[in-house]
Amino acid sequence: MATQPKREPRTEPARATEGMLYEQVAQKLHEQVTNGVYRQGERVPSVRRLSDQLEVSISTVIEAYRRLESQGVLEARPQSGYYVRARLWQPPAQPEISKPPCSPTSVSVSALALKVLRASREPDVLQLGVAVPHTSLLPIKQLNGILARIARRDAGRGGGGYDFPPGSPELRRQIARRALDAGCTLSPEDIVTTSGCQEALSLCLRAVAKSGDTVAIESPAFYGTLQTIEQLRMKAIEIPTCPRRGISIEALELALDRWKVKACMLVPNFSNPTGALMPEERKKRLVQLLAEREVPLIEDDIYGDLSHRAPRPKAAKSYDRKGLVMLCSSFSKTLAPGYRVGWVVPGRWREQIEHLKYINTMATATLPQLAIAEFLERGGYDHYLRKVRAQYAQGVERMTHAVSRYFPDGSRVTQPTGGFVLWVELPKQVDALELHRRALARKILIAPGGLFSPKQAYRHCIRLTCAVPWDERLDRALVTLGRLAEELT
Amino acid sequence: MATQPKREPRTEPARATEGMLYEQVAQKLHEQVTNGVYRQGERVPSVRRLSDQLEVSISTVIEAYRRLESQGVLEARPQSGYYVRARLWQPPAQPEISKPPCSPTSVSVSALALKVLRASREPDVLQLGVAVPHTSLLPIKQLNGILARIARRDAGRGGGGYDFPPGSPELRRQIARRALDAGCTLSPEDIVTTSGCQEALSLCLRAVAKSGDTVAIESPAFYGTLQTIEQLRMKAIEIPTCPRRGISIEALELALDRWKVKACMLVPNFSNPTGALMPEERKKRLVQLLAEREVPLIEDDIYGDLSHRAPRPKAAKSYDRKGLVMLCSSFSKTLAPGYRVGWVVPGRWREQIEHLKYINTMATATLPQLAIAEFLERGGYDHYLRKVRAQYAQGVERMTHAVSRYFPDGSRVTQPTGGFVLWVELPKQVDALELHRRALARKILIAPGGLFSPKQAYRHCIRLTCAVPWDERLDRALVTLGRLAEELT
Numbered sequence: 001m002a003t004q005p006k007r008e009p010r011t012e013p014a015r016a017t018e019g020m021l022y023e024q025v026a027q028k029l030h031e032q033v034t035n036g037v038y039r040q041g042e043r044v045p046s047v048r049r050l051s052d053q054l055e056v057s058i059s060t061v062i063e064a065y066r067r068l069e070s071q072g073v074l075e076a077r078p079q080s081g082y083y084v085r086a087r088l089w090q091p092p093a094q095p096e097i098s099k100p101p102c103s104p105t106s107v108s109v110s111a112l113a114l115k116v117l118r119a120s121r122e123p124d125v126l127q128l129g130v131a132v133p134h135t136s137l138l139p140i141k142q143l144n145g146i147l148a149r150i151a152r153r154d155a156g157r158g159g160g161g162y163d164f165p166p167g168s169p170e171l172r173r174q175i176a177r178r179a180l181d182a183g184c185t186l187s188p189e190d191i192v193t194t195s196g197c198q199e200a201l202s203l204c205l206r207a208v209a210k211s212g213d214t215v216a217i218e219s220p221a222f223y224g225t226l227q228t229i230e231q232l233r234m235k236a237i238e239i240p241t242c243p244r245r246g247i248s249i250e251a252l253e254l255a256l257d258r259w260k261v262k263a264c265m266l267v268p269n270f271s272n273p274t275g276a277l278m279p280e281e282r283k284k285r286l287v288q289l290l291a292e293r294e295v296p297l298i299e300d301d302i303y304g305d306l307s308h309r310a311p312r313p314k315a316a317k318s319y320d321r322k323g324l325v326m327l328c329s330s331f332s333k334t335l336a337p338g339y340r341v342g343w344v345v346p347g348r349w350r351e352q353i354e355h356l357k358y359i360n361t362m363a364t365a366t367l368p369q370l371a372i373a374e375f376l377e378r379g380g381y382d383h384y385l386r387k388v389r390a391q392y393a394q395g396v397e398r399m400t401h402a403v404s405r406y407f408p409d410g411s412r413v414t415q416p417t418g419g420f421v422l423w424v425e426l427p428k429q430v431d432a433l434e435l436h437r438r439a440l441a442r443k444i445l446i447a448p449g450g451l452f453s454p455k456q457a458y459r460h461c462i463r464l465t466c467a468v469p470w471d472e473r474l475d476r477a478l479v480t481l482g483r484l485a486e487e488l489t
Numbered sequence: 490m491a492t493q494p495k496r497e498p499r500t501e502p503a504r505a506t507e508g509m510l511y512e513q514v515a516q517k518l519h520e521q522v523t524n525g526v527y528r529q530g531e532r533v534p535s536v537r538r539l540s541d542q543l544e545v546s547i548s549t550v551i552e553a554y555r556r557l558e559s560q561g562v563l564e565a566r567p568q569s570g571y572y573v574r575a576r577l578w579q580p581p582a583q584p585e586i587s588k589p590p591c592s593p594t595s596v597s598v599s600a601l602a603l604k605v606l607r608a609s610r611e612p613d614v615l616q617l618g619v620a621v622p623h624t625s626l627l628p629i630k631q632l633n634g635i636l637a638r639i640a641r642r643d644a645g646r647g648g649g650g651y652d653f654p655p656g657s658p659e660l661r662r663q664i665a666r667r668a669l670d671a672g673c674t675l676s677p678e679d680i681v682t683t684s685g686c687q688e689a690l691s692l693c694l695r696a697v698a699k700s701g702d703t704v705a706i707e708s709p710a711f712y713g714t715l716q717t718i719e720q721l722r723m724k725a726i727e728i729p730t731c732p733r734r735g736i737s738i739e740a741l742e743l744a745l746d747r748w749k750v751k752a753c754m755l756v757p758n759f760s761n762p763t764g765a766l767m768p769e770e771r772k773k774r775l776v777q778l779l780a781e782r783e784v785p786l787i788e789d790d791i792y793g794d795l796s797h798r799a800p801r802p803k804a805a806k807s808y809d810r811k812g813l814v815m816l817c818s819s820f821s822k823t824l825a826p827g828y829r830v831g832w833v834v835p836g837r838w839r840e841q842i843e844h845l846k847y848i849n850t851m852a853t854a855t856l857p858q859l860a861i862a863e864f865l866e867r868g869g870y871d872h873y874l875r876k877v878r879a880q881y882a883q884g885v886e887r888m889t890h891a892v893s894r895y896f897p898d899g900s901r902v903t904q905p906t907g908g909f910v911l912w913v914e915l916p917k918q919v920d921a922l923e924l925h926r927r928a929l930a931r932k933i934l935i936a937p938g939g940l941f942s943p944k945q946a947y948r949h950c951i952r953l954t955c956a957v958p959w960d961e962r963l964d965r966a967l968v969t970l971g972r973l974a975e976e977l978t
Contacts, residue, residue, distance in 0.1 A: 114844050121653055135649030144644050147856070148637035155633050160624030162826045164610055195684050195829070195850040202849060210722070211700050227848045233699070337651045338855035340684070355603050359716045360691060361684040365854040366827035367636070 021056055023310040023386075025064035028054070030073055030309060033084050040086040044074065047081075071308075071393050092404050095274070095412045095425040095461075097248065100219035100238030100453065104259055107230035107454040113223050116436070119445050126468070126477050129436075129445035131272055131421050132337055133467035137391060139375075139384045143336050147371035158370065162363040165354045167193025167343075170373035175343055178376065181311065182304055183318030184327070186345060192353050193343045193364045197302045197330035200344035201265070202228050203360060204298045204326040207352045209234055209262040216255055216264040218247050220423065220452030220461070222272040222300065225265050229454075236454045237261060243414045243423060246271060246278035249285050256293050263296050268316045270303035273423045273452055273463040275416020277307075280314055287319040294324070296349075301329045303419035305385060308393035313418075323347035331372055333419075334385070339368035392420045395466035402475065403464075406482030408489050420467040426460045430488045435462065438484045444477045510545055512799040514553035517543070519562055519798060522573050529575040533563065536570075559879050560797075561886060581893050584763070584901045584914040584950075586737065589708035589727030589942065593748055596719035596943040602712050605925075608934050615957070615966050618925075618934035620761060620910050621826055622956035626880060628864070628873045632825050636860035647859065651852040654843045656682025656832070659862035664832055667865065670800065671793055672807030673816070675834060681842050682832045682853045686791045686819035689833035690754070691717050692849060693787045693815040696841045698723055698751040705744055705753040707736050709912070709941030709950070711761040711789065714754050718943075725943045726750060732903045732912060735760060735767035738774050745782050752785045757805045759792035762912045762941055762952040764905020766796075769803055776808040783813070785838075790818045792908035794874060797882035802907075812836035820861055822908075823874070828857035881909045884955035891964065892953075895971030897978050909956040915949045919977045924951065927973045933966045 029044060038044050045053065047061045054061075065082050068074040075085045120130045127134075151158050166172065172188035179186045194200040201224065209215060211233040217225060219238035229236050237255050239247045246268060255261060268278040268286070278286070290297050299316045307313055317327040326349060330342030341364060346353035357364075375381060396415075399422055403413045412425040426432065436448040449461030468474060518533065527533050534542065536550045543550070554571050557563040564574045609619045616623075640647050655661065661677035668675045683689040690713065698704060700722040706714060708727035718725050726744050728736045735757060744750060757767040757775070767775070779786050788805045796802055806816040815838060819831030830853060835842035846853075864870060885904075888911055892902045901914040915921065925937040938950030957963060 110844060110848075114840075114847070117653060117847060132650060135644070138649050140644040140647065140649045144640035144647050144856075148640040151633035151637040151640070155624070155629040158629065158633050158827060160627050160629045160825065160827060161621060162821075164606060195854070196852070198851040199849065206720070224848070224851075231695070231845065231848050332651075332851075336649065338647060338649060338852070340850065340852060340854040351603075355599060356720065358603070358606060359599075359713070359720050360688065361829065361850060362687040362713075362821075363685070363827070363829060365684070365829040365857055367633075367856070368854055 022060045022063040022067065025050070025054060025056060025060055026067045027309050029064065030068060033073060038084050040084050042084050043080070044082050044084065067390070071390050072397060089401055089404055091400055091413070091415060093412045094414055095243045095423065097242040098219045098238075098240050100240060100457065102255070104214040104235040104237040105454050107226050107236050109223055109226050109451055109454070109456060110230055112448070112456065113227055113451055116445070116447060116451065119440055124443060125440070126444045126473065128464050128468065128477070129447040131333070131465055131467075133333065133420065134469055136469055137388060137467055138336060139380065140336055142380060143339070143371055143375055146374050147367055150370050150374065151367055158367045163366040163369060164363050165192055165357040167191075167364050168366065168369035168373060171341070171369045172343075174373050174376035178381075182301065183314035184345070190345050190350065191343050192346060192350070192357055193341065193369055194330075194357060195340045195342065195361050195364050196332055197300065197328050197342040198224050199357070199360065200328035200330070200342045201225060201298060201300060203353050203356045204328060204344060204346065204349070205229070205232060205234070205263065205265065206356055207346070207349045208296045208298070208326075213262040214259055216252060216261045218266055218271055220273050220449065220458055222267060223451040225300070226452070226454060238453060241271075241274065241276065243274040243276050245282060246276040247286075249282060249289060252286070253289060256289070256295065261295055263298055264290055265298040265300070266316075267300040267303065269301055269313045270306065270416060270418035272303065272419070273421055273447070275414050275419050275421060275423065277313060277417055278316075283314065283316045284319045287316050287325060291322050291324055296347075297325045299325055299327050301327060302333050304329065305334055306389060306392060306420065307418040308389050308396070309417065310386075310389070317345060320347065326353075334388070335372060335375065335381070336368070339372065340365065341368050341372050392466065395420060395468070395470065396422065398470055399464060399466045399478070402478040406479050408482070408486045411485075420465060422464045422466060424462050424464060426462065426485055427489050428460050430460045430485050432459055432462050435481075435484055435488055439481055442480055444481060446481065511549045511552040511556065514539070514543060514545060514549060515556045516798050518553065519557060522562055527573050529573050531573050532569070533571050533573065556879075560882050578890055578893055580889055580902070580904060582901045583903055584732045584912065586731040587708045587727075587729050589729060589946065591744070593703040593724040593726040594943050596715050596725050598712055598715050598940055598943070598945060599719055601937070601945065602716055602940055605934070605936060605940065608929055613932055614929070615933045615962065617953050617957065617966070618936040620822070620954055620956075622822065622909065623958055625958055626877060626956055627825060628869065629825055631869060632828070632860055632864055635863050636856055639859050639863065640856055647856045652855040652858060653852050654681055654846040656680075656853050657855065657858035657862060660830070660858045661832075663862045663865035667870075671790065672803035673834070679834050679839070680832050681835060681839070681846055682830065682858060683819075683846060684829045684831065684850050684853050685821055686789065686817050686831040687713050688846070688849065689817035689819070689831045690714060690787060690789060692842050692845045693817060693833060693835065693838070694718070694721060694723070694752065694754065695845055696835070696838045697785045697787070697815075702751040703748055705741060705750045707755055707760055709762050709938065709947055711756060712940040714789070715941070715943060727942060730760075730763065730765065732763040732765050734771060735765040736775075738771060738778060741775070742778060745778070745784065750784055752787055753779060754787040754789070755805075756789040756792065758790055758802045759795065759905055759907035761792065761908070762910055762936070764903050764908050764910060764912065766802060766906055767805075772803065772805045773808045776805050776814060780811050780813055785836075786814045788814055788816050790816055791822050793818065794823055795878060795881060795909065796907040797878050797885070798906065799875075799878070806834060809836065815842075823877070824861060824864065824870075825857070828861065829854065830857050830861050881955065884909060884957070884959065885911065887959055888953060888955045888967070891967040895968050897971070897975045900974070909954060911953045911955060913951050913953060915951065915974050916978050917949050919949045919974050921948055921951050924970075924973055924977055928970055931969055933970060935970065
């Protein structure tokens, strides 16, 4: 370094690349903090020094440091530089890997789910029980503006005629472009649009399995998946799942050896409810294992774009060489739940899914598809993602902190690196269903753990949503929840 | 009459009632023409005379006569009065009552349906094969205008959050109000909105029957129904059906005696494809019969509002006393196919349907529901219906005429009094699938008869859509179709 000549101000080629670059710089430093290279309270390299070390411009480093500051990783001290922010509290331990029963079982969560769903409709309830972002966190205003313009511009296209499956070509083109971020090289023809991710999941399951068949799932698992399995009268085999690294592939292999598993239905990226992220190597092994056995993987990637750090993780689909992975997603967690626009890349079941979509709902509503396609085309999505990822990272951190302060000793909580839900394991004796009831009486909705397994296990667990703006009411609600949980210990 | 004192100009109480009144007058006279009280070329009563006879205002009679003129029933002759229009051609005979096989069977129409569906997506094909109104016949512009306003006004409501089942309260309130026209007294709570009628039908079938069960259907029957039965691995028992008066209730009773029928799935008002309208008395008997056996009726009323004459027929649901009729409909044939807004009144399966809707697609898109609700509230729907009913009556008449002129001798065609599809029975030796192929090669899409029964019977029949604007291209296409059919005799 000392031999370097007098430095010219560096410039990076293009704006787009620079945007990527500062994120890469931020991520690199964040990793070093995570790995303990820089500890709490320590000073990180000066802007000039890091600019030299990484051979990037001063402004890129400044942007990266500001980003890390807004994420609560660094703090700026006047006339001194940037320091690793001291966490004044210790996050609670994370839950252990789950140990579900090791044989297929029928599912019965529907009645409970309907009860929770109904409570979610009451307008004056604090919504910590459904995984739906608060409206203020969504770019609805821009989207609705685009939609309104399209509606006025093109009456024929917008409402007349059905947008028959596979759905809007404009939207499928945009989805194919973005899929590269998840490591998938797709053509618009590979994609079928759906009325949300739930329809996509349901169609996939109907395409590859029938009543009585067994489906391998995470434990705990998304209750939409469980209810679909229940409604189709299939059976579920739960696979032990680590709240950090996702399902145990070894356990899955044993299950495949022992039972006739017709499909595997997972959320590899930021699973709901644990937020587990399968490392790339494990995703790859998962896809290989299923390919050897010719078992289809129904991949729910609805949270993939909501990684707290860029770049987002790859989809398991990106490792698929045999068309066995059916990739499902939607814009309901990122753009507009009420638009009901999702999609599926059905691999070798392309034809069946197109047809099932037609039988199920004939077509997806046209205008919402066109509005999202235009939003994606204009580049608004990336801008939005950058903002909201930081917001969710902060929301998760704050709620984790609240749990650590207000909840009973011995509570454990996940530390997701994407998405916006927390899975809280309360002391064994706490009846989460009773907690749900008492909280609801105080206008707070939480999701009881029983929702997340076929026979309503996890009776001492709850799921909390962090996609709500932080305010006093929320803080008070978490105090109340902690107190109610304490009463039940 | 002669003793009547000097007449004061009559006034009817309110504008709304008057609107009803002139329609009633028109209908009364139309019935007299149909019944031969007035024959072709005969003069009908003068305006003044009918005003006296019926004790309605002059202006009401004038409006009624104009209506009948626009429907092609009467013609005005200057300085002379109104005459029954002479039909210069004789409509072909109608098809006879169907005689389907009398035992339950599995269904296999999906592959054929997918083929026809795909052809319907080609933009330069004349669309006579799908039952979708041409955009110019739909009030899309007004609807899109309303939708755009709502989108700009209320970002939170329009796109953020899910409109969880049972769906938009505004829309359910409007549907409940309108249901009176179909003889149904409903509360908004009785209704669940869906992503089109197809989802409603599919959810109903899933609620009341399971794989292997038998469902009674019309013959010929709507292919959406057939494909749903096929996809759910159920069986269909076809009931002999008259193209004028719908299914034979006697035959249905025999089928119920002999087989374990789990549900009956019908289009009592203007069935697709025959346009059959079950007389009220038969609908009532149907509902009674099914009530005795505790068999649910899934009623598809999607064409009910498109009766060519007001008032529209009652829904079978209006005779339901046991909550056994599940009434399904949508706005796809009347307002906006691309909005994907339908609904179901599930009777005693209210709870199951709400839950199935949630599992199937989570929610119906919000903005389209709100736009339709506002359109209905403003009264735009009635105005639109008056116009479009006359258009479809004329479209049906014109196409029937073309069939009578251009199609091979011995062809039969239905005479629907509502909706916009014609069912044409060609001479036995015509292979309708081959006709479909040859027509498609000439950029004309028709629906081959095989689509409308479980084992692709009706191989010499086709369905034609009359909801296309009449122009030279259409006329030429019908000449071509006739010639192609002739070649196949």
